[in-house]
Amino acid sequence: MQNWPLQLRLFRKPRFIPLRYRVVLASAGMLILLLGVLLLTLVWFQNRSIRHQLEQRGKAIAQSLVATSTKALLNYDYITLEQFANRAAQDPNILYVVVHDKEHRVAGFSNRPELQGQKLTDAISLDAVATTFPLVQRFEEGFGSQPGLDVALPVFLPDSTNRWGTIRVGLSLTSMYRQIRQTIWIIAGIGMVALFTGTIISVLGAQRVTRSLGELVWATKDVAEGNFTYKVGVKTGDEVEVLAANFAVMTKEILEHQERQGEQLKEIQRLQDYTEKLMITMADGLLSVDMKGTVVTINPAARTLLGLSSVNGVEGKNIAAILGESCQLVSLVQKIIHQSAAVAHREIEITKEPESQTILVGSSILHGDQGQPLEIILNLHDITELKKLEARIRQSERLAGLGTLAAGMAHEIRNPLSAIKTFVQLLPRKVDKPGFLEKFNRTVPRETERINFLVDELLELSRLPRYEFAATDINGLLRQAIDTTEEELQRCNIEYQQDLQDKLPPVQADSNQLIKAFNNLIRNAIQAMPTGGQLTIRTFIAESTDSGKRASGNTDSKVVIIFQDTGQGIASKELKQIFNPFFTTKDAGTGLGLAITHKVVTEHGGLIEAESKKEQGTMFTIQLPLDDTISVQAVSSLELI
Template identity: 50%
Template sequence: MAQREQLEHQLVEIMHLQRYTEKLLATMKDGLISMDMEGRLVTINPAASEMLRLSGDAQKGRYVKELLEGIPPLKNYLEELLSSPVRARMQEQFFVEREEESQILLANSSLLMDPVGTTLEVITNLHDITELKKLELRMRQTERLAALGTLAAGMAHEIRNPLSAIKTFVQLLPRKLEKPGFLDKFHRTVPRELDRINRLIEDLLELSRSPKYHFRTVDIRRMIEDTVELFEEELRSWRITHHIRFDPNMPAVRADVDQLTKAFQNLIRNAVQAMPEGGEIWIEASGVKTCPPGEEGSNRQNGWMTIVFKDTGYGISGENLKTIFNPFFTTKDTGTGLGLAITHKVIVEHGGHIDVKSRPGEGSCFTIYLPAECDGSS
């Protein structure tokens, strides 16, 4: 009798748990589907039925590959999970073409296992991020318009100065053509100002274009040594001593050699210009597991390669640090103010981050973070 009461009690609990689970699934805004290891649909909640245009419970027991024939990316994703369950925790984004409007879904999957570790089902959560992506697009468009206004204003300012100098010399030319020394000054100034405009246009084109990157596993050690070699004569003439240190266990990274070298050159040139009376520059490369500052959610299994450029120059004020990577930002009399903006663009397009720490009179320290390809020597 007691055993029967116990079984009835357990049955009530099971039925209660079943109703609770059904209620929970029904009220979820995210879609949820599960399939057995044969690829047959086991569970689908109302949100998933609506997202995938399926009729819910009527589809249970059917093969998912048949049900999702009209959504190839999601069908392929689920079939890959069946063939390789170890990929279950991977996150994927899908574009679902609809007659009225395309839909963007974010999928996360996990495995349901029995007590001995046998996989019973693959459970997939579907989150509709269509509106979020629309908002992101509108924000990017707003940012582009604001950036375009900044670029236009900055370019007008930067071009106006050399054009004013050229205009002045051209206006004075008829009156001072015979004056001793005028032509010499004319020949020095006008080409120099034209070169300044040309450099500005070249840097603007570099900043605005989207070059085709050729990523491959690179030798960071060799890249840094080759870049420093280009500056050796300049460093010597400015009485700047350089120090290079490499972690013997640096991770490997994938990069575009030409673009990343350009970023290194800009940082070394920036350091040289910050030390007109001489000084020291340190360049260090190593591997770290911690994520970049301000990117606490970006920890990676393989960690990061860091390349540090540190100098003993005049430093940067806290106010200027906020805008140091903006186009046309510069505290120097020479240059276009686009070098650091180009550097930032290159690093971001490598999936990396760049951080700067500086105080007036104490030098600057730029740290590049690049995603490590794997552990081991670069």
Template identity: 40%
Template sequence: MIRKCPLGSWFAQLRLRTKFLLSTCTLLSLLLIFLLIIVEKEQRAVITAELEKRGRTIAGNLAAVSVKSLLTYNYVTLEQDAEKVAKDEDVLYVIILTKEGKVAAYSGRDEKQGEVLKDPVSQKAMHTRSPLVQTVYNPVTQEEGLDFAVPVFVPPSHERWGVVRVGLSLRAMRKEIARTRRYITGLGLLILLIGIGGATIMAQRISSPIQQLVAGVIEVARGNLYHRIRVESGDEIGHLAYQFNQMTVQLLHQRRQLEIKHQELNQKLREISLLKNYNDSILRSMTSGVITLDLQGRIVTLNAMAEQLLEMPLERVRGVLLTDLLPDQTFTSLLLKTLEKGESLHQNCSVRREKGDALPISMTTSLLKDDAGKVTGILGVFQDLSTIRELEQQLRRADRLAAVGTLAAGVAHEIKNPLVSLKTFTQMLPRKKDDPGFLAKYMRIVPQELDRVNTIVEELLTLARPSKILLRPTAINDVLAHSIELYREQATAAGITIREEYTPDLPPISADPDHLKRVFGNLITNALQAMPQGGGLTVTSQLVHLKVTEVPAYQNNMHSSGGGSQSTLEFVPFVAIRFTDTGCGMTQEQLDALFTPFFTTKGKGTGLGLAISHKIIEEHGGMVQVESQPGKGTTFTVLLPFLYPA
């Protein structure tokens, strides 16, 4: 944008060529005037000095000639001498004064003889005792001149006998000065014309490339980056033109690069738009709920499924703190704990909605990070487990029906053999009641078969009805040692070595020691029976910590409470009791059916021992884990909590 100059700054509005010409002419004019003044001054001084020298010489010579005439008062001779001197063209007058100050001779003015001149110049000259030069003006002739007064002395006396005055005209000097002035002025005008011509040429040479530069700038400003300026000199302007051309080349290169980048950005923008639409479509189509929070815990996004499951429209809850919407819930604490710990978390929990109903969900959380790895928020993905819970219940009902069928078949199979024996003896009793051998056999077998039926029924009742567990502080190492002592002789007789490795000073657990002895007895019995050729049994105890998500008893408790106080637990302490034998081991099919009632890998037994043991441990809030490989042995791990889940 061109700035408007004030009216007083008219010079700034002129073109560069005009500025250069005006500046050159002004400078030359000032130089000529200065030169004229200096020359005139010097010439005036020289001519004046010459004129003064001539005037002093004429006056001095006349004074020397007039001494005798003044002494003798020979005025005629004085007049003749004065007229002779006055004949020179530039001599205005010649005056000879007596010692009394009277005119003795006055060239061309005889009437003044004997008078005393009263004008200031005459008065000053009359009393001078040394050569005196004064400026005079003749009003009659209107001429300016110099008056030279020389006193007349008669050596060796110092008495003054008169004064000789000679007036010289300055007309010749002024003519010479005027002639010199005209010469210098003409020469200056010639030089000025030559300077103006040279300045015009120089201004043309300077302004033409600049005009080309201006035209080039205008073309570039219009977007024509292909415009080039012709470089015709190697001076600063030529260098400027060269740099301007280089600049346009760089601008053209940069514009092409920007066009390429612009195309790339447009392409990336289209890709990002497509990706956003694709991601939005994925989020809308997901059967899992997705929620994101910022670092302050405010809701940023909810997908459609999350809005449906949480019964929260995004438009209403965007920017609201999740702790204000879902306070004191595992759902909220799990998301915030992810930011606090800086790691992903997974947990099954429940979320209580505005209507008050609890929705079981499976929740996975992680941190949101930008390209630089900086945490920007929290991501939560959760699934509705309601359908899964219903399917699990249906499956459990089916399993219970299947178990009832299996149990009925087992019961029928186990009881059938004793009943067949009892039926046979009952049918034979009327015919052989008098046979002592038959009666002895009857009295021995019938009670055994009845006891067998009774045992099966008792174990079925133990498996079917809740056990009467009396929890009290129990030293688990003491219970293990007591259980092993009951089977040590049997193990020694079978060639089996029992090794005990207990962690000392384990804190007491809350358990029923009598029920635990039954469980440990079943596990030891199974281990001894799995090693008919002898071997080794190692029993260990140690303290372990399990995640809450790995303990079904705690998970079930949290689901039923809707994410209550126990949701604050992350790890719970357990005591792990392991029974490791070197027996025959089991196949995967056998492991899958291991805790099924009436399943057994031995030729004797009811197959209810492990099922009952598994039930007792679950009622303690614990778990039973089995690891086995055929030919390498089996490890039973019993996990019992120190804090029994309420």
């Protein structure tokens, strides 16, 4: 309540003052200021000039008195000195003449004989008798009760520095003030005439200008009310006419712009209606969330996918409050908000009765004019049926692969079983034969161990993954794998080179499983270079080349690991089969090492590829995602039923 007067003053409209009055007042103010400056300047110069003349006159009178009074001062002839003073003071502009002897006493004072022989103690007299050079002092009320100038001149003996007295002449300033007042009145009179004349001229000039401006003002009012057909007829031949012409052009452009804006508004309304219809009819879910986690837009398909009622409004509510903190979609949105960057397409599980749904989520960020993130746009695509179809296809592939797997197993197991069968059949007849039992004990356990090793490899290949993911240093794992196989590399005369990128970010991985894959690839390279060669291991970060991902802020970075050898190489027709179980180009081995390596890499969400040319070596390239949320595919195309 106490601040109401202040608020009223703040919101009060400025007082309207017509332009003609402003022009007249401004002109009058300029004239008054000019006359005031002129008056002060003239008075100052006149005051300075008259005072200088008085000072020169006083000094001349004092010099004359010094010349005539020196002898009388030497003889202490006070009567003569007083006569000189009275005679000099007869001038009406001289207030007084005072002669001081060398003891500073009054030797003669014009028209004041009673002061003869006394010492004057006023400040002007004391300064006058003490000076050794001509001194001019101003006083407002002196001995004559008038303002004036006191001119003091010391008297020295001829050809001597001995001071013998002081001559003082008091000059009246009354005439000077009278001349200054006359000047002021003259200038004031001329100023009043000039002010009156200037005001009349400014009034006439202001009327000429403001009449045309007034017409423009009324035109602007009509335009502000929506009447763009108002015609301005100003013919002044100056800037006002140019202003009126520009106003007419501007009015015409505003009218055209208004018509275009109306058409654009209709187009925007049509696009808005089209967008609303599209969002309603599209099968994919569309959801937009601001950077605080508040739902801005959601279409019916998204409501259905997320199990939200179509009646209850969710716009304006926090997505965590709607879906719950445990929902994978909420975690994904919170991650995007924290990173201020979109993420790659991600599969999430939405729990619904009677079964959960798998949804593929794509994201992008809507930025403002200054590049600041405004909203997160999420595209939700139901891939539940696609996942079921993939599972059926994998089931068919597993069933189809069982034949190949069974054939490979039969081939690998037949040889050791044949040897064991032969020894078992010969055992009753040759048990007593010298050396037979020794050969039996050497061959049967070896072949049995061979079958056991094959079974372990098959179990490793077909076992469901039970991985423990943690932040893993890939460079450290590679150095550990090199340390494990270093002796074997040196024994085979293989030089190895490590080109590992510094400060490589950690990868979410199971280090125990991943190092198996690295060891398999290194041993595969050793077997490919029986006579020696060179093995190069490199790591680096690879960014996505997808311009769409870069535009949305999702770079989809990966760690790339390369194993390159200079061995025998693999023929192109065999290269396509190297990851199949029991396929091998070597005389020894089961052909399961690369199959297990492929399984480990894919279960880390990665990709492994091979490039090779006969007699030119082989290069294996592994790509592992840098994202901290790895979707582990626990299903292998070689799973056993």
